[in-house]
Amino acid sequence: MAYILNTPEEQRAMLAQLGLEHIEELFAVIPAELRLQRPLQLPPALSEMELHQLLEGLAQRNTSAAQLPCFLGGGAYDHFIPAVVDAIASRSEYYTAYTPYQAEASQGTLQVIFEYQTLMCQLTGLAVANASLYEGGSGVAEAVLMALGVTGRHQGEVLVPESLHPDYRRVLATYLANLSCTLRVLPTPAGFLDPDDLRQTISDRTAAVVLQSPNFFGHLEELTEGAALAHRVGAVCIAVFDPISLGILQRPGDCGADIAVAEGQGLGIPLGYGGPYLGILACRDDTAYLRRLPGRLVGQTTDRQGRRCWVLTLQTREQHIRREKATSNICTNQGLMALRAAVYLTALGPQGLRETAELCLRKAHYAAQQLTRIAGVELRFRRPFFKEFTVRWPGPTHSLPHQLRQRGLLAALPLGRWFPHLHDCFTLAVTEKRTRAEIDALAAALQDCLH
Amino acid sequence: MNNVAATELIFELSQPGRRCHRLPECDVPPVEETAQWLPTCYRAAAPPPLPEVGEVDLIRHYVNLSTRNMSIDTHFYPLGSCTMKYNPKRHERWAALSGFAALHPLQDEQTVQGILQLLYELQEFLAEISGLPAVSLQPAAGAQGELTALLVAAAYFRDQAQPQRRKVLVPDSAHGTNPASAALAGFETVTIKSTPQGLVDLNDLRSHLGPDVAVFMITNPNTLGLFETQIRTITDWLHEVGALVYLDGANMNAILGITRPGDFGADMQHYNVHKTFTGPHGGGGPGSGPVAVRDFLAPYLPVPIVVREGDRYRLDFDRPKSIGRVHTFYGNVGILLRGYCYIRTLGPEGLRQVSQQAVLNANYLRRRVAQILEVPHPGPCMHEFVASARRLLRDRKVRAMDLAKRLLDFGIHAPTVYFPLVVPEALMIEPTETESKATLDAFADALGRIVAEDPEHLRTAPHTTPISRPDEVKAVKEPILRWHPPSATAAASSIADAPVVTTAPSSNPEPHAHPAG
Numbered sequence: 012m013a014y015i016l017n018t019p020e021e022q023r024a025m026l027a028q029l030g031l032e033h034i035e036e037l038f039a040v041i042p043a044e045l046r047l048q049r050p051l052q053l054p055p056a057l058s059e060m061e062l063h064q065l066l067e068g069l070a071q072r073n074t075s076a077a078q079l080p081c082f083l084g085g086g087a088y089d090h091f092i093p094a095v096v097d098a099i100a101s102r103s104e105y106y107t108a109y110t111p112y113q114a115e116a117s118q119g120t121l122q123v124i125f126e127y128q129t130l131m132c133q134l135t136g137l138a139v140a141n142a143s144l145y146e147g148g149s150g151v152a153e154a155v156l157m158a159l160g161v162t163g164r165h166q167g168e169v170l171v172p173e174s175l176h177p178d179y180r181r182v183l184a185t186y187l188a189n190l191s192c193t194l195r196v197l198p199t200p201a202g203f204l205d206p207d208d209l210r211q212t213i214s215d216r217t218a219a220v221v222l223q224s225p226n227f228f229g230h231l232e233e234l235t236e237g238a239a240l241a242h243r244v245g246a247v248c249i250a251v252f253d254p255i256s257l258g259i260l261q262r263p264g265d266c267g268a269d270i271a272v273a274e275g276q277g278l279g280i281p282l283g284y285g286g287p288y289l290g291i292l293a294c295r296d297d298t299a300y301l302r303r304l305p306g307r308l309v310g311q312t313t314d315r316q317g318r319r320c321w322v323l324t325l326q327t328r329e330q331h332i333r334r335e336k337a338t339s340n341i342c343t344n345q346g347l348m349a350l351r352a353a354v355y356l357t358a359l360g361p362q363g364l365r366e367t368a369e370l371c372l373r374k375a376h377y378a379a380q381q382l383t384r385i386a387g388v389e390l391r392f393r394r395p396f397f398k399e400f401t402v403r404w405p406g407p408t409h410s411l412p413h414q415l416r417q418r419g420l421l422a423a424l425p426l427g428r429w430f431p432h433l434h435d436c437f438t439l440a441v442t443e444k445r446t447r448a449e450i451d452a453l454a455a456a457l458q459d460c461l462h
Numbered sequence: 463m464n465n466v467a468a469t470e471l472i473f474e475l476s477q478p479g480r481r482c483h484r485l486p487e488c489d490v491p492p493v494e495e496t497a498q499w500l501p502t503c504y505r506a507a508a509p510p511p512l513p514e515v516g517e518v519d520l521i522r523h524y525v526n527l528s529t530r531n532m533s534i535d536t537h538f539y540p541l542g543s544c545t546m547k548y549n550p551k552r553h554e555r556w557a558a559l560s561g562f563a564a565l566h567p568l569q570d571e572q573t574v575q576g577i578l579q580l581l582y583e584l585q586e587f588l589a590e591i592s593g594l595p596a597v598s599l600q601p602a603a604g605a606q607g608e609l610t611a612l613l614v615a616a617a618y619f620r621d622q623a624q625p626q627r628r629k630v631l632v633p634d635s636a637h638g639t640n641p642a643s644a645a646l647a648g649f650e651t652v653t654i655k656s657t658p659q660g661l662v663d664l665n666d667l668r669s670h671l672g673p674d675v676a677v678f679m680i681t682n683p684n685t686l687g688l689f690e691t692q693i694r695t696i697t698d699w700l701h702e703v704g705a706l707v708y709l710d711g712a713n714m715n716a717i718l719g720i721t722r723p724g725d726f727g728a729d730m731q732h733y734n735v736h737k738t739f740t741g742p743h744g745g746g747g748p749g750s751g752p753v754a755v756r757d758f759l760a761p762y763l764p765v766p767i768v769v770r771e772g773d774r775y776r777l778d779f780d781r782p783k784s785i786g787r788v789h790t791f792y793g794n795v796g797i798l799l800r801g802y803c804y805i806r807t808l809g810p811e812g813l814r815q816v817s818q819q820a821v822l823n824a825n826y827l828r829r830r831v832a833q834i835l836e837v838p839h840p841g842p843c844m845h846e847f848v849a850s851a852r853r854l855l856r857d858r859k860v861r862a863m864d865l866a867k868r869l870l871d872f873g874i875h876a877p878t879v880y881f882p883l884v885v886p887e888a889l890m891i892e893p894t895e896t897e898s899k900a901t902l903d904a905f906a907d908a909l910g911r912i913v914a915e916d917p918e919h920l921r922t923a924p925h926t927t928p929i930s931r932p933d934e935v936k937a938v939k940e941p942i943l944r945w946h947p948p949s950a951t952a953a954a955s956s957i958a959d960a961p962v963v964t965t966a967p968s969s970n971p972e973p974h975a976h977p978a979g
Contacts, residue, residue: 013807014548015819016898022819025826025899029842034818037825037842038720040689045726051719052590056809059552066803070561072576074569077560085568086790093483095517099524107534107549109541109743113876115867115927119468119531120745123524126472129944133510139943142746145602148790156646178790185764185786189616189648231504261506274790284577285567285791286602287748301941307746311945312937314929315922319469324937330605330642331881335651340642343603343736347744356512357472357520358482365509366485376499377490395500412570424568447489 013056074416076282080449082378082422084399084440085227086147086176087285088277090255090367091444092355096279099354106347110307114322120346121321124309127353134257134356135271136264137293139300142307143345144290147274148182151175151221151251153305153339154270154292155183158219158247160303160338161269165191167218172197172204174226175251177429183221192218202228202392202401206236215244222268223251224260229375229399229438230392231260238267254278254291254352255442256397258368263293270294279355280348289348302328305339370443371398374450378441381454385461391436399440401426401433406461408437418456420449464928468526473945475523476513482520530928531745532875538901540827542846542878542890543637543685545715545737550807553740553800562799567791571776577795578775582768584802588754591805591813592711592731593724596760598767599752600793604712605639607732607751608679612647613785614730614755614762615677615706621762621783627676627705633662635686635882640679640710649676656884660686660839662696671703681710682726683717683844685882685890687824697727706730706759714738715894716821716845719814723754730755739801741794750797764788819895820845823902827893830906834913838885846892848885855887858917862887865912867931868923872908 017025026032038046057065081089100106104119111117111124124142131140144150159165169192171180180196187194197204197212203226213220220241224232238248250268252260255277263271275289276282294300310324330337359367375398382388387405404411408425415422427434441450515523532539539546557563565574585597601607612630619627630644633654641651652670655663662680678700682690690696697707709723709731715738723731735741735750743749755763765784766777777792808816821844828837828847835849851862866876866889878890893902912920924930 013812014550014896015815016896017819017823021899022822025822029825029829034822037818037821040691040842041717041721042691042694045694045721047719047722047725051810051813053587053810053813054806056812057806059807062803062806063552063556065806066556066559067561069576069580070559072579073561073565074573075560075562075564076566077564081566083566083568087567089564089566095482095520098521099528101554102525102528103535103549103742104528104531104533106742106744108531108745109539109544109546110746112541112878113532113866113870114932115924115929116532116537116870116875117530117745118928119527119529122468122471122527122530123745125943125945129471129473130512132944133512136510145606145748145794146790149602149606149788176790178787181787182790185613185788186646188613188785231500257506258509259500259505261504262510265506281563281796282566283563284565284574284795285793286789287750287794287796288790308943310937311942312933314933315931316929318929320929320932322932322934322937324934324941324943329638331638333642334638335641335645337638337642337645340605340609340639340646341603342605342637342639343747343749345744345748346746347742348748350745353472354520354524357515358517359512360481360483360514361509361512362481362514363483363485364512368509370485370488372500373488373492374490376493380493395504397500413572416570416573421566421569421573443485450490 076421079419079421080445082420082439082441082445082453083424084438085424086274087282088440088442089282089444090277090442092279092281093358095358096351096354100347100351105350111323114320118320121309123350123353124346125311125321127349128309130353130356131291131293134254135293136262137271138296139304140293141304142309143349144292144306144341145345146286146288146290148179150272150290150292151179152183152186154249154272155219155221156186156339157270157300157303157305158249159192161247161299162218162245164216164218167216168193168195169219169221170195170197170212170217171221172199174199174203174228174232175221175223176227179251202230202394203232204237206233206240209237209240213240213244213246217244217246219247219249221249221251225253225256225397225399228392228401229396230394231396234263234266234268242267253397255368255371258364259372260397264295275348275352278352280351287345287348289345289352303338304328306341307344367443371441374443374445375400375441378439378450378453381450382457385454385458398442399438401436401438403436408435411437411460414460415456418459420453420456422453465526465529468523468530471945472515472523473513475515475519478514480514480516482515482517537873537875538897538905539875540877540891540893540905541875542892543712544743545892545894546743547740547894548896549740549742553803556803557796557799575775578768580799580802582770582775584798585768587805588733588752591718591722592754593722594728594731594754595757596763597752597754598763599798600764600789601732601751601753602789602794603747603749604732604734604751605643606788607753608639608643608710609646610764610788611708611730611732611753611755612643612649612677614759616647617762617783617785618759619676626674629675631670631675631678633680633684635684635884636679636681637685637710637712644679660684660688661690661692664692667696668699671699673703675703675705677706677708679708679710681712683713686839686848687843687846688839689844693726712737713845716817718817719810720817730759735797735801739804741797741800748794748797750794750801816895823893823895823897826899827891827902827906831891831909834906834910846890848882849889849891850885851887851889854913860917860920862889864920864923865889868912868920869908870924871926874905874908
């Protein structure tokens, strides 16, 4: 049988040592009426070759971003992944190890996570980063839970603009469902949260303000002003960022954010139909924050011979020590994804990250220019954007993805599903991978769809 | 393991001007309004201060570092509760097929029929294995699966107009994630005692039953590796008072095709795909924690669920009673895919053999270890067992941690230590089905030699690893959680100077405690 080493003879010898004849006898402690009296109704076992053919068949029933140019965004982006990322992440010394409880047997993983924590601090301009969360949406929820603890405003309000990724908002609402705080959604008719609207809503009951910049529509928020407004009332400013954008945009920490959260998928992680991704979380230099940080942390120390080394630390925040009083229930992190992000950022370096961001910016603006030359097509919002933008379309949008697919493109995310009032809009994302020819083809295909 | 070539941090290798990845020239003409569209006030003066290294630097650094790990592919890794079984290489190849790995999560459903079919079939497989018919693949880890199920329970009781059900009962041997998830879902937790035999104390359980109980979270087989033989009585009692039973599925590796949670009375459970169905553990994750529930709880599961209509598959968002979402997209699809491959490789008979072999290996090793250390609970065990170094501590001042550290010198990853909390000086040992008799014998032989060694040699172990006995108290008292450039070290963030108010771990072994992921 696949993956089992003991031969029937060895099994018999082992059973004999236990004074047993048949392996079934080991399960005699399970009351007979609870034992399954039939085989599981599952398909029969397949050899590697048969299953390979079956999976290739399933894979071929999909149309992927490896086949067609992808202009889809909405929280997952088709960025280029250098080969070094796959080469390192496929080292099985990393991917077949587990949480580094035994520091002596895990210096590789521990040092990688320490480097990852440092890279996230460098990226965000904040002082502390944890060893990763699951992904963007639950990362936002964890950040809000942290803010509730830091401010003590457990009965207070959490303010989120409509421009926050609507599925991040939905995850947040799920996490807060049975807690005492109120989630308040602020409209963003101009495609971003107008600081004047925030000023009128924010109060000393506000525990947190969550600002995503660039936001779900692709546009920038007034992060610096938002953070200042939050601080004036003692609230926590949570910035949700796009890690690639930080090659050119100001870092959340430099804008005054107290906690920065991101979907880390853009940092060398395959699209993978939505996961596994990486939740990035960094916060400012403050023990009140540090004590409430969810998940694992790696710290530097020395061993008994004075050698510099790394260990899991500050574990008294965690569920396995504090149980119901823990800062979060997180046990697994995204170690392998954090490794990918660390290698990706190291491979790019400061210059590579800046150039990647510049390419996204220039190509996205070129695409916006080409598209808006089509009669009746315009940008929905007049706001600065980075690599993604919202288009108002003169026809029905729900069938557009299919029409564009027929024209050889994976493009257009109709917004009606999340925002009924934006039923005539869709977003497009343009990464550094998109060529001028692909962008021109997109413009031509969209023109064609109107006829 | 003893590679000393990777002791520098990547930041210390940085040389200004070095580069690894290079980008192409921009092929689009400049757009006049670009500057206007991104005013300088949003721009950073300089990119983030990331390290600057060449490709050879990078590869040597991370490859050398990798050799400073123990892993399943290099060592026996009997970490109890974590099911560290072999991770098949074929899974890595299939997960990397571009027809899966390069799918955008918001693609038109017509372009993702293959992956939707796979996910739909996996939902069906997991329903059959648990005997619970409705499945959500969305939770990204076991702990998130627990939270999801508890939020489902809360929504169900709200719908049933029973808001008084505020209590979640959790055995004292449970994983720490159980009470933490219950608190996050807004419940109060009540701890239920274990008997000296290691099972749920029925008297204590009964004394807590009432109309305020929402959920009993039980791990079966439990964290001592014992099957809760009274499980049917327990689940009947809970149902009589109108409460739900949640099964922590961490230990499913013992019962695949042998007994089903739905058949012994559980109403909800999570799976750990990274354990039972061998998604690689990844140095801490990603995991994957699907939940399975009874029919009457199905309306509350997260959206979307994959549904089949004729020969088409689609994502069903139209579920008005749903708790919402716990993940931005559909969960850790890459790990789910590996779980699917595993189930298709083994088939019904193979899965049953997995549990049989896992239980045989555990009992065989238990018998050998019981000749060396105290094994406080009577056998047979299921897929794992817990030994205690209590007598060694009393007689020779040698702790469970000392044994764990010394095992590393024999090329064996340490078992889980100091968990479960109900056993003093616990060593929790889970060999899994993919290890041979010879490996188990080597473990027992090593342990036998170790307990006879000079206690001082054990207290200073390990002796052959790249480092030994890191100062954990210092790591807590003077936390250094990131690297700072040398010139900045003196003025470094005050985090380094400001101790966090937490308990120092050295005198208290619990911080080493337990993995549950």
